[in-house]
Every structure is written in structure tokens, then in C-alpha cells.
Amino acid sequence: MARAVTPRRKALVTVLAWTIGLALFFPILWTVILSFKTEGDAIASPLTVLTTPFTLESYHVVQDRSNYFLHFWNSVVISLGSTLFALVVAIPAAWAMAFVPGPKTKDLLMWMLSTKMMPAVGVLVPIYLLFRDLGLLDSRIGLVVVLMLMNLPIVVWMLYTYFREIPGEILEAARMDGATLKDELIHVLTPMAVPGIASTLLLNVILAWNEAFWTLQLTTSKAAPLTTFIAGYSSPEGLFYAKLSAASTLAIAPILILGWFSQKQLVRGLTFGAVK
Amino acid sequence: MGEIVLKGVTKRFGDVEVIPPIDLAIHDGEFVVFVGPSGCGKSTLLRLIAGLEDVSGGKIEIDGKDATETAPSDRGLAMVFQSYALYPHMSVKKNIAFPLKMAKLPPAEIEAKVQAAAKVLNLSAYLDRKPGQLSGGQRQRVAIGRAIVRSPEAFLFDEPLSNLDAALRVNMRLEISELHHTLKTTMIYVTHDQVEAMTMADKIVVLQAGRIEQVGSPLELYRTPRNRFVAGFIGSPKMNFIEGAEAAKHGAHAIGIRPEHIRISTTEGMWKGTVGVSEHLGSDTFLHVTTEHGLLNVRAGGEVDLHHGDSVFLSPDMAQLHRFDKEGGALK
Ligand SMILES: Nc1ncnc2c1ncn2[C@@H]1O[C@H](COP(=O)(O)OP(=O)(O)O)[C@@H](O)[C@H]1O
Numbered sequence: 055m056a057r058a059v060t061p062r063r064k065a066l067v068t069v070l071a072w073t074i075g076l077a078l079f080f081p082i083l084w085t086v087i088l089s090f091k092t093e094g095d096a097i098a099s100p101l102t103v104l105t106t107p108f109t110l111e112s113y114h115v116v117q118d119r120s121n122y123f124l125h126f127w128n129s130v131v132i133s134l135g136s137t138l139f140a141l142v143v144a145i146p147a148a149w150a151m152a153f154v155p156g157p158k159t160k161d162l163l164m165w166m167l168s169t170k171m172m173p174a175v176g177v178l179v180p181i182y183l184l185f186r187d188l189g190l191l192d193s194r195i196g197l198v199v200v201l202m203l204m205n206l207p208i209v210v211w212m213l214y215t216y217f218r219e220i221p222g223e224i225l226e227a228a229r230m231d232g233a234t235l236k237d238e239l240i241h242v243l244t245p246m247a248v249p250g251i252a253s254t255l256l257l258n259v260i261l262a263w264n265e266a267f268w269t270l271q272l273t274t275s276k277a278a279p280l281t282t283f284i285a286g287y288s289s290p291e292g293l294f295y296a297k298l299s300a301a302s303t304l305a306i307a308p309i310l311i312l313g314w315f316s317q318k319q320l321v322r323g324l325t326f327g328a329v330k
Numbered sequence: 331m332g333e334i335v336l337k338g339v340t341k342r343f344g345d346v347e348v349i350p351p352i353d354l355a356i357h358d359g360e361f362v363v364f365v366g367p368s369g370c371g372k373s374t375l376l377r378l379i380a381g382l383e384d385v386s387g388g389k390i391e392i393d394g395k396d397a398t399e400t401a402p403s404d405r406g407l408a409m410v411f412q413s414y415a416l417y418p419h420m421s422v423k424k425n426i427a428f429p430l431k432m433a434k435l436p437p438a439e440i441e442a443k444v445q446a447a448a449k450v451l452n453l454s455a456y457l458d459r460k461p462g463q464l465s466g467g468q469r470q471r472v473a474i475g476r477a478i479v480r481s482p483e484a485f486l487f488d489e490p491l492s493n494l495d496a497a498l499r500v501n502m503r504l505e506i507s508e509l510h511h512t513l514k515t516t517m518i519y520v521t522h523d524q525v526e527a528m529t530m531a532d533k534i535v536v537l538q539a540g541r542i543e544q545v546g547s548p549l550e551l552y553r554t555p556r557n558r559f560v561a562g563f564i565g566s567p568k569m570n571f572i573e574g575a576e577a578a579k580h581g582a583h584a585i586g587i588r589p590e591h592i593r594i595s596t597t598e599g600m601w602k603g604t605v606g607v608s609e610h611l612g613s614d615t616f617l618h619v620t621t622e623h624g625l626l627n628v629r630a631g632g633e634v635d636l637h638h639g640d641s642v643f644l645s646p647d648m649a650q651l652h653r654f655d656k657e658g659g660a661l662k
């Protein structure tokens with residue numbers, strides 16, 4: 055659909071987009087700023103905060119009080135592990151649904167997605183009890199499994215959307231060109247599916263990295279990822295804005311950097327199916 | 331060799347019979363065109379021959395051997411798809427080389443064959459590009475290149491030109507005909523465009539609702555259509571049909587006369603009429619004339635000086651009159 059883009063309209067849209075963008079980014083920026091202040095300066099009125107000196111004090115305290123690298127490593131293992139595990143299960147499933155759909159494929163997909171609409175608290179007690187009895191509380195493997203199950207519907211759905219975009223005629227062309235099923239998989243399907251798989255992987259690593267419900271409920275220390283690490287600083291004993299901000303900054307920095315370098319893939323992933 | 335014989339081939343999708351039993355023989359080296367309106371089962375029939383769909387009944391023989399159960403890759407046929415179906419992640423060179431690679435030819439031989447095909451198709455300068463960086467016509471050439479490199483028994487084309495603009499379509503039509511003369515390989519070509527069928531085919535198969543209405547050379551179909559459907563489908567502009575009393579005079583339910591077989595005069599003739607829209611093409615003029623028998627299409631010379639609202643007389647060439655019975659069958 056072609057619409058006339060007048061300079062005025064363009065200026066308006068640009069201003070609007072920047073405003074929304076900055077509004078969304080502002081809390082993150084503020085967190086980062088506060089993390090470099092002393093506890094006393096951090097609770098001063100917003101305008102005076104900007105005039106106070108920067109310091110690494112909060113970071114020192116956070117580093118002394120908790121083991122950042124343990125939590126960082128737990129986050130990496132849990133988000134990557136659960137995503138890879140989900141891919142292993144979801145790729146064949148999405149594959150079958152995209153290329154050999156049955157009459158109930160659509161219903162099955164809807165049903166899978168509908169499980170995401172139930173509040174997670176609803177299954178907290180059974181899962182907690184299961185974890186307790188199986189000795190999985192505060193273990194990384196337990197979280198990998200739970201997060202994998204939680205994100206599986208989205209992973210299947212995303213992959214399904216990508217796979218369906220691969221035109222069937224190309225696979226038929228390969229068959230006509232003498233390709234066996236193995237050739238078809240190696241030379242045609244996989245290369246065409248890789249971008250979609252990569253976007254899915256990236257988006258789900260981020261989802262799992264930020265997941266805070268299950269990680270908070272099911273871990274305490276040993277297997278705790280960065281989300282639990284942040285939560286440790288929002289203690290009821292008092293307000294520690296600066297330390298909380300420092301912990302948050304440390305927690306989001308890795309994923310922010312990852313996101314920055316994979317923007318293109320990520321946008322593709324976030325708008326999956328919507329734009330071609 | 332590329333002889334393909336269909337014996338009672340049937341195709342059903344669920345309960346819907348898309349292709350009722352069909353018998354058809356395609357001889358080695360023939361250029362056969364399947365033509366018919368959209369949705370009549372042309373692609374399905376082609377895909378049955380290719381092996382991309384399983385038959386619901388009947389037998390397909392290729393070079394005398396039963397190929398009904400043979401996998402598409404083992405039938406020795408090459409196909410050019412309407413969407414081109416190029417591998418988007420491979421360069422033009424790799425696209426063309428793909429069937430040879432699958433056939434496990436030595437790299438040197440693959441290289442030589444790809445270069446030769448690229449030269450024939452004017453693609454030598456584009457070998458390192460990806461399909462996404464090519465124009466529609468070039469993509470079409472790559473698809474053809476991929477089909478010709480491995481010297482198949484027969485080529486199958488499914489509406490290969492329908493995504494191209496009109497001028498390019500005419501060019502590619504000539505190129506494909508030229509290719510057929512060079513290679514002398516059997517070609518089966520599917521189109522809904524009767525002009526493509528008429529200009530390219532040795533043999534036309536007219537299909538309607540999965541049934542073969544008539545098989546014959548372009549001129550046979552033009553001169554002696556077996557029924558009203560074929561008569562109306564082959565020829566451009568379409569044949570005029572007149573029913574009622576005028577047809578009864580000729581002992582028929584309907585009579586048909588082609589636009590080029592009607593003489594037009596301002597002074598005398600069989601049917602009186604008024605000129606409506608006239609289309610001046612330079613070489614020809616197509617006149618839409620309203621008569622007591624309805625709107626008739628007439629082809630006149632390029633220089634006729636007739637205008638909207640003029641009174642004219644039309645006379646059909648009696649030797650070229652087609653007569654049809656109530657069921658649409660042609661009367662001798
Ligand atoms: N896979 C399929 N499942 C069900 N019906 C189909 C399938 N493929 C084609 N058809 C039906 O078969 C008929 C013929 O289709 P097709 O061969 O594509 O026609 P054409 O190529 O002549 O336009 C159409 O009515 C179409 O809806």
C-alpha cells in the first residue's frame with residue numbers, strides 16, 4: 055500500500071517514535087545512572103541526582119556480597135540449555151506440522167499456545183512438590199527442564215511459522231533434480247531453515263534469561279541465575295536503590311550486548327510471521 | 331528417448347475426482363501443450379507424470395517401462411515450475427549444477443556442463459549472483475538451465491511464463507520453442523493461455539474439469555473443434571456462437587463462426603448490425619457489432635474506416651461455419 059509521505063508527516067512520526075523509544079529506554083538509563091551513585095545520592099530528588107559525583111562503590115559492595123559470576127554462569131546455562139533443549143523437541147514437531155499438516159494441525163497449535171494463557175502460579179504447587187520429591191529444587195537441570203516446557207509452545211509456533219514460509223515447490227524441485235531425502239535435508243531445507251532457527255534461538259534465550267517467576271520460586275543460591283541475584287537486593291530491610299541498580303545493570307548488561315549485536319535477527323524474531 | 335503413455339490415469343483428492351480416467355500417448359520428441367481454464371487439472375496431471383503426486387488409479391509408462399511407482403528423482407524428467415523454485419541460498423552456478431551434483435558427476439564435468447548451459451541461456455555473466463539479484467526473465471532462464479544440464483528424457487513446464495510481463499513472455503516463448511528444436515527432447519508444457527498453446531505446440535491437449543476434450547495439432551483444433559468448448563477456447567478473438575432460429579436454419583442447436591470468417595460491408599449482407607467498439611491494431615481491426623443475433627466479433631482489415639454507430643452488414647463464410655448439437659458436440 056503506497057501512501058504519500060509528506061515531510062511534515064515524516065517529522066511527526068520521527069518525533070513520536072523517538073519519544074516512545076526514549077520513554078521505554080528511560081528506566082534502563084536511570085537504573086544505569088543510579089548504579090554509579092552512592093546510596094545517599096541515589097534517593098535524592100531526580101534533578102540533584104544528576105549533579106552528584108559518579109562512583110563504583112555500589113559495584114564493589116555487590117561484588118563483595120554475592121558471587122556475580124556464579125549467577126551469570128547459571129543464567130547462561132539455564133537460558134541456553136532450555137532453549138537448545140526446546141529446539142531439539144520443537145524442530146521435528148514444527149517440521150511435521152509445516153510440511154505434512156493433518157486436519158487437526160491448526161487446533162493442535164492453538165491448544166499448545168493456549169497453555170501459555172494460564173497463569174503460571176496455577177501449576178506452581180504441583181511443580182514445586184514434584185521438584186521437592188525429585189530433589190530438583192535449586193538445581194540447574196530442573197530449571198532447564200521447566201523453562202524449556204514453558205517456552206516450548208512459543209518455540210514450536212515460531213519455527214512452524216518460519217518453516218511454512220519455505221515454499222513446497224522448492225522441495226519438489228529438489229526431488230525432481232534427483233535429491234534423496236538426505237540431500238534435500240542437507241542441501242536445501244537446512245540452509246533455508248537456519249535463519250528462522252537462529253531468530254527463534256535468540257529470542258528464546260532472551261525470554262529464558264529474563265524469566266523471573268520459576269527461577270525465583272525454584273532456586274535459592276546454588277543454581278540461582280541473575281534474576282534471583284537482582285531480587286536479593288530488593289530486600290525488605292530498607293531501600294538500597296544504588297545497589298539494586300548496580301545488580302540490575304550487571305544482570306541486563308550481557309543480554310543487552312547480545313541483543314545489540316543481533317538486532318537484525320531479533321527484529322525478525324519478534325515480528326515472526328507478520329512481515330515477510 | 332522420452333515417450334510417455336498414460337493408461338486410465340485417475341486422481342482423487344479425498345472424495346473429489348480431479349482427473350477422471352485419462353488415456354494419452356506422448357511421443358518421443360513431441361512438444362505437447364496441456365491447455366485449459368484455470369483449475370481444470372493441468373498442473374495435477376503434470377505432477378502425476380512428474381511423480382510429485384501419486385495416481386489414484388491407472389498406469390504411467392515412460393519409455394515402455396511402468397513408472398507409476400517410481401520416485402520423481404528416478405523418472406529422468408526435469409521440471410520448470412511457475413514460481414521458478416530456485417534455491418535462494420545458492421548462486422546461479424550452484425543452482426544449475428545442483429542436479430549434476432546429485433547425480434554425482436565429477437566436478438570438472440559439472441563445471442563444463444554448467445558453463446555450456448549458461449552460454450546457451452545468456453547467463454554467463456550472472457553465474458555468481460543469487461536468484462534474488464536477478465530479474466524475472468533471468469530467473470526463468472536459470473530454472474530452464476537447471477532443467478537442461480542433465481539431459482532429461484523429457485521436460486515438464488508448469489505455466490513457466492505466467493509471471494513475466496507481456497513482452498518478455500513473447501521472447502521466452504520463442505526461446506523455449508528454439509530450445510525444443512535444438513534439443514529435440516519431449517516437452518510437456520502447461521498453460522491456460524491458448525495463444526501459447528497455438529504458437530508452441532506440436533500437439534495440444536485441451537482439458538476441461540480434468541477431462542480431455544480434444545487432442546490434436548493446433549490447426550486441427552482450429553479447423554475441426556470436436557465440441558463447442560474447444561471451438562470457443564481455441565482461437566483469438568473467440569468464435570461467435572448463435573443459437574435459436576438462425577442456427578435451426580442450418581439444422582443445428584448452435585452455429586459458430588470465427589471473427590476472421592465474417593465479411594463486413596456497408597451496403598449488403600446477411601445480417602444487419604450496428605458497430606459498437608472498434609479496436610484498431612494497425613494490422614487488424616476488431617469490431618464489436620450488435621446484430622439481431624446478439625453481439626458478434628468481426629475481424630476486418632487494418633484500414634477499415636468504420637466508427638461507433640455505423641450501420642453495417644455481416645456475411646459469414648458458409649464453408650467455415652461450425653454447427654453444434656444441444657450437448658455442444660460438433661455436427662459434421
Ligand atoms: N493438493 C490438493 N488437494 C485438494 N485439491 C486439490 C489439490 N491440488 C489441486 N486440487 C484441486 O484440483 C483441481 C485442479 O487443480 P490444478 O491441477 O492446480 O488446476 P490447474 O493447474 O489447471 O489450474 C482444482 O479444483 C484444485 O482445487
Ligand SMILES: [Mg+2]
Nearest residue numbers: 372373374489
Ligand atoms: Mg496450475
